[in-house]
Amino acid sequence: MSILSVKTKITKNIQNNLNSGSIKRLLRIISSKPVLALYVSSIKSITDRYLNIYTIRYMNEVYSGKYPVAYGSLFLPYELINGLNLKPFLPEVMGGFTAGLGVTDKTLKTASNKWYSSDLCTFHRSAAGACEMDLFPKPSFIFCSNLACDAAGKSFLNFAKKYDIEDRYYLIDVPHENDNESINFLSQQLEHIFYDVSKKLNKKPDLEKLRQSINHSNNFRKFALEANEIRRNLFDYPQYFNGLNYILPFFGLCGTEETVNLFKIMKNELRDKLLKQDKNKKMKKVLWMHLKPYYKNEIFNILEKNNCRVVFEETSFIFWDELNPDKPFESLAKKMLSNPLRGNGGNRIKAMQYLSDYYDIDGVIMFSHWGCRQSNGLSRLVKESFNSKGIPVLVLDGDCVDINNCPAGQIKTRVEGFAEILNSI
Amino acid sequence: MQINNKDIIEKFFQESVKTKQNIKNDNFIGYLCSYIPEEILISGGLNAIRIKGDKESNLADGYMPINFCPYIKAVWEETYKKTNNLNPIVFATSCDGMKRLYDLFLNYKKDSHSFILDIPKKNDKISYEFFAGRLKKLFEFVKKISPDKEINEYDLIKSIEIINKKRYLLSELTKIYEADLINFISTSQYFDIIDLSLSTNNEIFNNELEIFLKNAKNTLDSDYSSLNRDNLLKNNQKIMVIGNYLNDKNFWDIFTESGIKVVSGDLCISSRYFDFQVELKNIIEYENKENFLKSNHEKYYENNIDNLLKIIAASYLKKPYCFRMASLNEKLETIKNKIITENIKAVIFASLKFCDNTLYFYPELKSELTKLNIPSLYLDIDYGNSSSGQLRTRIEAFCEMLF
Ligand code: SF4
Numbered sequence A: 001m002s003i004l005s006v007k008t009k010i011t012k013n014i015q016n017n018l019n020s021g022s023i024k025r026l027l028r029i030i031s032s033k034p035v036l037a038l039y040v041s042s043i044k045s046i047t048d049r050y051l052n053i054y055t056i057r058y059m060n061e062v063y064s065g066k067y068p069v070a071y072g073s074l075f076l077p078y079e080l081i082n083g084l085n086l087k088p089f090l091p092e093v094m095g096g097f098t099a100g101l102g103v104t105d106k107t108l109k110t111a112s113n114k115w116y117s118s119d120l121c122t123f124h125r126s127a128a129g130a131c132e133m134d135l136f137p138k139p140s141f142i143f144c145s146n147l148a149c150d151a152a153g154k155s156f157l158n159f160a161k162k163y164d165i166e167d168r169y170y171l172i173d174v175p176h177e178n179d180n181e182s183i184n185f186l187s188q189q190l191e192h193i194f195y196d197v198s199k200k201l202n203k204k205p206d207l208e209k210l211r212q213s214i215n216h217s218n219n220f221r222k223f224a225l226e227a228n229e230i231r232r233n234l235f236d237y238p239q240y241f242n243g244l245n246y247i248l249p250f251f252g253l254c255g256t257e258e259t260v261n262l263f264k265i266m267k268n269e270l271r272d273k274l275l276k277q278d279k280n281k282k283m284k285k286v287l288w289m290h291l292k293p294y295y296k297n298e299i300f301n302i303l304e305k306n307n308c309r310v311v312f313e314e315t316s317f318i319f320w321d322e323l324n325p326d327k328p329f330e331s332l333a334k335k336m337l338s339n340p341l342r343g344n345g346g347n348r349i350k351a352m353q354y355l356s357d358y359y360d361i362d363g364v365i366m367f368s369h370w371g372c373r374q375s376n377g378l379s380r381l382v383k384e385s386f387n388s389k390g391i392p393v394l395v396l397d398g399d400c401v402d403i404n405n406c407p408a409g410q411i412k413t414r415v416e417g418f419a420e421i422l423n424s425i
Numbered sequence B: 001m002q003i004n005n006k007d008i009i010e011k012f013f014q015e016s017v018k019t020k021q022n023i024k025n026d027n028f029i030g031y032l033c034s035y036i037p038e039e040i041l042i043s044g045g046l047n048a049i050r051i052k053g054d055k056e057s058n059l060a061d062g063y064m065p066i067n068f069c070p071y072i073k074a075v076w077e078e079t080y081k082k083t084n085n086l087n088p089i090v091f092a093t094s095c096d097g098m099k100r101l102y103d104l105f106l107n108y109k110k111d112s113h114s115f116i117l118d119i120p121k122k123n124d125k126i127s128y129e130f131f132a133g134r135l136k137k138l139f140e141f142v143k144k145i146s147p148d149k150e151i152n153e154y155d156l157i158k159s160i161e162i163i164n165k166k167r168y169l170l171s172e173l174t175k176i177y178e179a180d181l182i183n184f185i186s187t188s189q190y191f192d193i194i195d196l197s198l199s200t201n202n203e204i205f206n207n208e209l210e211i212f213l214k215n216a217k218n219t220l221d222s223d224y225s226s227l228n229r230d231n232l233l234k235n236n237q238k239i240m241v242i243g244n245y246l247n248d249k250n251f252w253d254i255f256t257e258s259g260i261k262v263v264s265g266d267l268c269i270s271s272r273y274f275d276f277q278v279e280l281k282n283i284i285e286y287e288n289k290e291n292f293l294k295s296n297h298e299k300y301y302e303n304n305i306d307n308l309l310k311i312i313a314a315s316y317l318k319k320p321y322c323f324r325m326a327s328l329n330e331k332l333e334t335i336k337n338k339i340i341t342e343n344i345k346a347v348i349f350a351s352l353k354f355c356d357n358t359l360y361f362y363p364e365l366k367s368e369l370t371k372l373n374i375p376s377l378y379l380d381i382d383y384g385n386s387s388s389g390q391l392r393t394r395i396e397a398f399c400e401m402l403f
């Protein structure tokens, strides 16, 4: 059987048997050694291959029912959650997966039947629909923060109600400013979570495990920084490599050994590519802001065909300093507070300007995901700040999850037009 | 029986209206969220005005995406258009949109005074402490921009008392309005008075509202004695409206004109604004400014201000929750109780468009209402556009179905 037909079969199977039982069964089958080997055999990039193996095995564990599962929103200090030996499950990322699997017509419809307005972000709407359809594993804990936006705090509360675990729902309230009072306020919350969750798990608080998780996070950070450094001069990427595919390990599995391995492999693979790269190769360098559509789309191919390459993504930015394993809560609080999506939009713009200088960027694409108030509300200022430096910005209206809200023709025309501008400079 | 709106405002709130006009040309401090303590804003001698914005948001469309809260757009429209003499504004971290509004302000109105107040989402001890620290910063900001640069604890206590009184009187007004079976105060009139309370001098307004309430009580008592209360109760059809910043005369007029009584369930300008007090009991004994200042003023100055701010912080985080807060169980309970005790027939959930905090609450509310067998109508509203025929038709059709 060819790999393509395996993949199509799996996708069809999920589409036709939408329930957590069949997802669980499928994951068990795919994660068995021979099937997994076949599944990843066609993936050319070793980093992508490792990512697939790791993710599938991980999801199999999450769905197995053998471990306590913790739902979490994107920008949490996952070192803490992994340090508590919980298995993170990221509903927003799963919202993206639903797009990849082509089941959003069902999840989004379920969400609207449950009165989720179509004006809301589809990552959350699709996740809410999937949760309502019982496609997700049952959580033992729910964590979220308001770091980038308010959506998770709200939609995750509805998950907690559904599973009747409101006493195990934790909203990490991230202050707007970054000062000593904020660090203190945030570290107290993280410390409380650590001890409270340990108590609810009937376990002695294991600071040693937390320290280990922080050390893993530091190691991952080191390799990711090296990989990011290599990307400054790289055009010749491994086939299908896309930094936006690494959201789960970068955030949710931060603090695990596997994520360290993944970024070590990535660094090595990118370095090899750089060494072999044709020195004369030149392409227009694009910085990607926000997330990408997670269903099949042509955006990156169009860019490639038009001599443009996304050389860096906002979500691959290592914005935080090394963590101190002896001061875990304070370090994690500082990490959260240094996220450019926290606070005034000026923080984000400053970070993007830094990246644009660092990568010598020719143009910026800001994907304007429908319903993402926090990001889209800044698009005018992002545009102005780059334009004043002579760097064109394309604010690409679309939807990361709902293919019906993202007309391919329109996207194609706009991306091609933008590439033309970049090539004319 | 019912007096028309013009009468109420002209007869009882003349001075408040006049002052409101004068304040517009004067130095005041604008603010944008019910979590921003008015008592701090006015403590240095300035009037505090909740910014309503310019509802014709044509220009704002160029600065914000199409799917953005119309109130936020309206505020930007108003502030951006003012080229000089822009009054100081206090923003809040109410929602994602509000933070982006502040970004625009910082970028295009660099020379104006502004402050963003960081409001926690939880109601626990560490949040109170954190919020008190943030209120201290707000207090310092107010000191900087106020005519009285040296604000002491006496001034702050005085301000708390004024705002407490306003809150108390507005709660009394609400009680009278909600219990009023003969439509003495119409829905539009009730919301007109609240609107005035947000935009004029508090002491003048308090005096006038006090007189109005006395009058209303007397009139209602004498009217009721001559009417059959049971019949009135039977005919009284109450609808609860739940939503965010619904402060639009046109919207309330739809109900008034259709003869439907809105019980001001849960809005940014109703219970969330005034249904609480900043408890001053047990803080400091004082009679008048002189005596007060003669006492241990020097010694207690810093501490007492800090204490007061802590009390304000706790009171505001405990007040009837806005949808932005973390847990909304208490809120759901309050809504449910009110529906039962007040014999509410239906709920209208009216949200200014694209307000995530409000929209995420609706699935939960809807499922509770279904359990209670209470019909509900969902309306998303364009700020300032609520006179639109479609809205009116939907509300009227919904009410016809009910009564
Ligand atoms: S896409 Fe935007 S609105 Fe949606 S979860 Fe992410 S930050 Fe929030």
Ligand code: SF4
Residues within 6 Å of the ligand: B069, B070, B071, B072, B094, B095, B096, B097, B098, B244, B245, B352, B354, B355, B356, B357, B358
């Ligand atoms: S109505 Fe909603 S979106 Fe608008 S300012 Fe208020 S909380 Fe924010």
